[in-house]
Amino acid sequence: MKVNVYRNLNTNERYITSKKLLTTMLEPFDTENIHISFGLTREFSLDERCKKKPTITGKVFLAATCSRDKDISVSLFPILSQDLSVDAIKGFVTTALPTLCKWIEEQAGKPNTAVVGHEQIIVEWSGESYSFHQVTFL
Numbered sequence: 001m002k003v004n005v006y007r008n009l010n011t012n013e014r015y016i017t018s019k020k021l022l023t024t025m026l027e028p029f030d031t032e033n034i035h036i037s038f039g040l041t042r043e044f045s046l047d048e049r050c051k052k053k054p055t056i057t058g059k060v061f062l063a064a065t066c067s068r069d070k071d072i073s074v075s076l077f078p079i080l081s082q083d084l085s086v087d088a089i090k091g092f093v094t095t096a097l098p099t100l101c102k103w104i105e106e107q108a109g110k111p112n113t114a115v116v117g118h119e120q121i122i123v124e125w126s127g128e129s130y131s132f133h134q135v136t137f138l
Helices: 017-024 088-110
Strands: 001-006 036-038 059-066 072-076 118-125 130-137
Touching: 001 017, 017 036, 017 072, 017 088, 059 088, 072 088, 088 118, 088 130
Parallel strands: 001 036, 036 072
Antiparallel strands: 059 072, 059 118, 118 130
16 A cells, blocks of 8 residues: 655645544555555546536545556545534544445455446535545546
8 A cells, every 4th residue: 555645734724534544444455556645636626538427516535546457546635624523524434434445345346347447436525414426437
């Protein structure tokens, strides 16, 4: 598992989770194929190749992509501390993180013939609850 932190955060920003918690949760998986990046970009943007774009109204703080070679890339985006409530952090640990782990397990378990292109799960926080969007692109 490779973990990269690309940018120092401003004093009013933070990530939804720590490097330690995320790597601990992803340890059971084939860690050679997982790359985690904190802050590679400041905001999430959909890949241009995605034809069916989901409606995203909240803040995307995490997106994971599985390539054709079954390499998993998890990207975390900074959030303003004022936008991150205690409920958001609790919900991440109880809802979003288990959903991410299940998605990674499903991707790793697919036979090579079932891989059509890149698949992505997008985790969105609306201020009250989490939404998960799954997209596929070539």
